[in-house]
Amino acid sequence: MTEPQTQPIYAIIPAAGVGSRMQADKPKQYLQLHGKTILEHTVEKLLAHPAVSRVIVAISEHDPYFPTLSLSSNPDVIRVKGGKERADSVLSALSFLSSEAEENSWVMVHDAARPCVMGADIDKLIAELKGHPVGGILAAPVRDTMKRGDSSHHITETVDRACLWHALTPQMFPVTLLYNALSQALAAGASITDEASAVEWLGLTPKLVAGRSDNLKVTQPEDLALAEFYLSRELNNKEQ
Template identity: 45%
Template sequence: MSGPPNPIENAYWVIVPAAGSGKRMGADKPKQYLPLAGTPLIAHTLDNILQWPGLAGIVVAIAADDQEFEALTAAQDPRVHRVTGGAERADSVLAALDYLSQLADPETSVLVHDAARPLVSRSDIQSLLNASAIALLAQPASDTIKQSRCSNGKTLVNQTLPRQQIWLAQTPQKAPLQLLRRALQRGLEQCPESITDEASALELAGHAPELVSACRSNFKITHPADLMLAEALLQHRQALEQIQSGTES
């Protein structure tokens, strides 16, 4: 764990839980270190975050035996801090919140962002920062949503859900530091199986986070095919930036 700097107030922090193994990728290393366009996936995510306006710092929760994080260029940035994460996402986020509680005001806004979402747009981050104190990026469902049931070893449709009320949660998810810390602590004590993201812990504590519509490019890299899609989108963004740079010059 890095030593705490001077306390910082009136700015937001970002927590990146990155202690998981990413088993669904079926790779020989944790998902966050798989190459994306020749660079570890988490490096793209951290480089993106470091460009967000008004950022105070980042706390990355890594595995106790992580041997790769220190080699990242972003790891040398003084705004990037690290803590040892836990067995589950919520444990890692709580470890980061415990660390942050020594540095920042209890009302400091904290954004929790997945290491595997490198393509969140700056405009969506600004929308989230402008939203309610408790909020998250999410994608309104566009497909027809089917609820399933099992019967005789088969998976069948149970009912069709109203699509207008369905949102797919993304990250970052935002809340005041101590409010989120208490919600996670209480949720892990009372109903740990229900804590699938920060918003679910806040909901269990009686809060109703605001849903902020986000771009489809903010998807979570979970399966091998997602890496190919992310690389194509990165190349497209880089091409657009080059065109814009040439136009401005």
């Protein structure tokens, strides 16, 4: 197996969603933070990493916002047609890569609305997957008490958090393995919520790589202020 350090790594950003929970007038990836859209921050974070060769962004067919961004003309940013669900968008990007990428290439998939990912976490993900036969994901151990509820929102159980993790992104796997996993899982009607769940569906066990908990996904309106704070802190640290 070719290890992820021996050749460039590709990155996929599924960005065809509408982000209805943000209650905004446009998809959340196009909301502004520090004078740039969330998507621009996210793409720039990935392209800034020396191991990342190109970024493939899966955009809905009639998206009016992406063409207005300067990154749309960046030769290292490739646009492909996104799908109805996240998995469909990732599979579309993988279809492109299957004909373009070198044999045994690796790919990391990162949420469009995670603009606060740190380069050090990407370094750690790549380093810890060296020699791993499957791939893995950034994740954060659960720190809060976990409750299971019923349909009427009453507690039915306190869940042991000892081995529970919050799945983050990037999630990184060999291109061919992830393409096969997603294709087969979707064809079988499996419920796929992230790339790791498709690989798990094949009976494989991705590695959990501990990442920073401030690598948040902007989902609710209050997340926007928190992401802005994290990005401000990062910018201030760079200026010092």
